[in-house]
Amino acid sequence: MSIRQISVFVENKKGSLVEITDTLAKENIDLRAMSIADTQDFGILRLIVSDTDKALSVLRSKNCIVTETAVVGVRLRNEPGALATVVKVLSEGDINVEYMYAFNGSTPHHAYLVLRVNDNDKVSELLLKEGIKCITQQQVSEI
Amino acid sequence: MAEKYWQKEIETASREEIKAIQDERLVKTVKHVFQNVEPYRKRMEEAGLTPDDIRGVEDLHKLPFTVKQDLRDYYPYGLFAVPTKDVVRLHASSGTTGKQIVVGYTRNDLDVWDDIAARQLCAVGADENDFVHVSYGYGLFTGGFGLHGGATKLGATAIPVSSGNTDRQVTILQDFGSTVLCCTPSYAMYIGETLKKKGVDPKSLSLKAGIFGAEPWTEEMRQQIQELLDIKAYDVYGLTEIMGPCVSYECSQQAGMHVNEDHFIIETINPDTGEVIPNGEVGELVFTCITKECCPFIRYRTRDIGVVNTEPCACGRTFVRMSKPMGRSDDMMIIRGVNVFPSQIETVLLKMGYSPNYKIYVDRVNNTDTLDVHVEMNEDMFSDTVSDIKKNEEKLEAELRSLLGISANVKLVAPNSIERSMGKAVRVEDKRKLLGGKK
Numbered sequence: 001m002s003i004r005q006i007s008v009f010v011e012n013k014k015g016s017l018v019e020i021t022d023t024l025a026k027e028n029i030d031l032r033a034m035s036i037a038d039t040q041d042f043g044i045l046r047l048i049v050s051d052t053d054k055a056l057s058v059l060r061s062k063n064c065i066v067t068e069t070a071v072v073g074v075r076l077r078n079e080p081g082a083l084a085t086v087v088k089v090l091s092e093g094d095i096n097v098e099y100m101y102a103f104n105g106s107t108p109h110h111a112y113l114v115l116r117v118n119d120n121d122k123v124s125e126l127l128l129k130e131g132i133k134c135i136t137q138q139q140v141s142e143i
Numbered sequence: 144m145a146e147k148y149w150q151k152e153i154e155t156a157s158r159e160e161i162k163a164i165q166d167e168r169l170v171k172t173v174k175h176v177f178q179n180v181e182p183y184r185k186r187m188e189e190a191g192l193t194p195d196d197i198r199g200v201e202d203l204h205k206l207p208f209t210v211k212q213d214l215r216d217y218y219p220y221g222l223f224a225v226p227t228k229d230v231v232r233l234h235a236s237s238g239t240t241g242k243q244i245v246v247g248y249t250r251n252d253l254d255v256w257d258d259i260a261a262r263q264l265c266a267v268g269a270d271e272n273d274f275v276h277v278s279y280g281y282g283l284f285t286g287g288f289g290l291h292g293g294a295t296k297l298g299a300t301a302i303p304v305s306s307g308n309t310d311r312q313v314t315i316l317q318d319f320g321s322t323v324l325c326c327t328p329s330y331a332m333y334i335g336e337t338l339k340k341k342g343v344d345p346k347s348l349s350l351k352a353g354i355f356g357a358e359p360w361t362e363e364m365r366q367q368i369q370e371l372l373d374i375k376a377y378d379v380y381g382l383t384e385i386m387g388p389c390v391s392y393e394c395s396q397q398a399g400m401h402v403n404e405d406h407f408i409i410e411t412i413n414p415d416t417g418e419v420i421p422n423g424e425v426g427e428l429v430f431t432c433i434t435k436e437c438c439p440f441i442r443y444r445t446r447d448i449g450v451v452n453t454e455p456c457a458c459g460r461t462f463v464r465m466s467k468p469m470g471r472s473d474d475m476m477i478i479r480g481v482n483v484f485p486s487q488i489e490t491v492l493l494k495m496g497y498s499p500n501y502k503i504y505v506d507r508v509n510n511t512d513t514l515d516v517h518v519e520m521n522e523d524m525f526s527d528t529v530s531d532i533k534k535n536e537e538k539l540e541a542e543l544r545s546l547l548g549i550s551a552n553v554k555l556v557a558p559n560s561i562e563r564s565m566g567k568a569v570r571v572e573d574k575r576k577l578l579g580g581k582k
């Protein structure tokens with residue numbers, strides 16, 4: 001089970017980030033989650049949005065360099081130890097995590113985690129065994 | 144088909160005859176500029192020279208160079224060697240950077256130009272029966288008028304189509320029966336592609352040859368144009384400062400351009416030291432005009448890097464041949480003692496899947512030259528993980544190092560962030576020059 005993530009190339013320059021978020025806001029595209037990987041020269045802005053196709057075409061029309069990746073979206077109960085369980089499952093399952101980031105939903109009961117791994121289905125199964133549910137793309141728009 | 148010549152006697156003269164003509168004309172020209180062009184006289188005096196010191200081609204190297212900046216410094220008429228009442232035509236070139244330059248022609252200058260353009264036309268097999276379709280721009284740019292004058296002098300039928308309106312170009316090619324096409328190689332490609340799009344079979348046209356110049360092109364382009372238009376494509380070289388098109392011209396052999404040595408003396412120099420280097424070695428091409436009356440520039444540095452071939456040519460012409468310019472000496476950088484051309488970097492970028500939009504920054508840090516290449520990111524090379532991007536970047540750096548012989552730092556930048564300019568892009572920023580460290 002996986003959800004769609006958009007990555008955008010951002011130059012380490014003042015204003016590059018705002019330009020991207022402004023562009024999406026103008027098109028009424030909601031940002032569900034956002035994270036930035038930074039290097040000395042450039043950054044990669046990773047986004048989970050309400051309308052992925054629209055966001056991709058809008059960004060491309062603005063000459064942004066984008067790529068789409070299937071990632072795992074994990075729903076966590078907002079309580080102590082929830083994240084620790086996920087980390088434990090991943091480590092015991094010998095899963096190599098490229099990166100992860102968390103975001104909040106609209107209710108205080110749940111938090112969400114985005115995982116970039118190489119086998120999304122395997123990770124979803126391992127987590128489900130521990131009672132941790134992964135979300136579908138459909139659910140992303142309902143968060 | 145028998146080789147055609149416009150002025151066979153001189154085009155096939157012995158090397159001794161050519162040398163004698165050059166000696167005599169050089170001596171005369173040096174006297175002319177010394178008497179009539181103040182800046183030339185001053186420079187010769189500064190170099191401790193009088194016209195008597197120049198007795199022939201072997202003394203040419205003693206004379207100071209002329210560079211494009213001189214034409215700007217003495218703009219507009221400061222380097223003219225005749226009073227303006229004798230000037231019958233002006234042409235100008237804006238270049239890609241800086242102030243425009245202007246050159247003048249006397250009636251005799253135009254006559255010489257017509258002759259050398261006629262030589263070019265004959266060399267591609269044209270005669271008075273041909274229809275010469277000139278799609279170079281007519282105007283201050285020398286392309287249109289240059290070939291036009293040659294066609295007229297030859298007695299062929301000149302068709303002054305000028306550039307643009309490709310549909311009309313095609314109609315004229317069809318209706319007027321053009322046999323020789325003169326334009327830039329990229330426009331020839333465009334015309335060829337337009338024919339294809341319109342479903343016009345090039346074999347249905349009367350076109351047999353094309354004379355293409357005024358911009359760099361490759362052998363691959365020559366093959367493509369020959370196929371697209373079903374013609375033989377010939378190279379021509381020239382520059383406004385020396386005359387315009389046809390300073391040198393390709394013959395039936397399509398193997399380098401014969402320099403009109405009875406009007407221009409060609410030298411090859413080391414662009415850094417200005418030293419003359421032997422024929423056959425790569426260097427900056429330098430021309431001296433020996434028959435011009437209005438703008439007889441002495442040792443004009445073209446900034447074009449090329450090589451002079453003195454081997455006899457199967458066409459029977461005895462003028463030396465120059466290669467197609469392989470780059471601009473302005474573009475050549477010396478970094479940590481190694482010669483680097485932007486074109487090399489471009490080749491690597493394309494090969495590795497990056498866009499050819501790049502900018503090169505050269506600097507000197509702690510007495511060591513640094514080379515930074517900014518490259519615009521594209522979707523093919525982008526990934527959601529830093530490690531993938533870095534891996535590609537390292538591969539690119541390794542490839543650059545292996546081709547250039549020195550290491551370069553690559554910086555990936557946003558698309559469209561490198562400035563575009565009409566014509567040639569400014570590819571290099573050499574910060575060492577700002578420090579006055581290097582000329």
Ligand SMILES: [Zn+2]
Nearest residue numbers: 394456458460
């Ligand atoms: Zn020849």
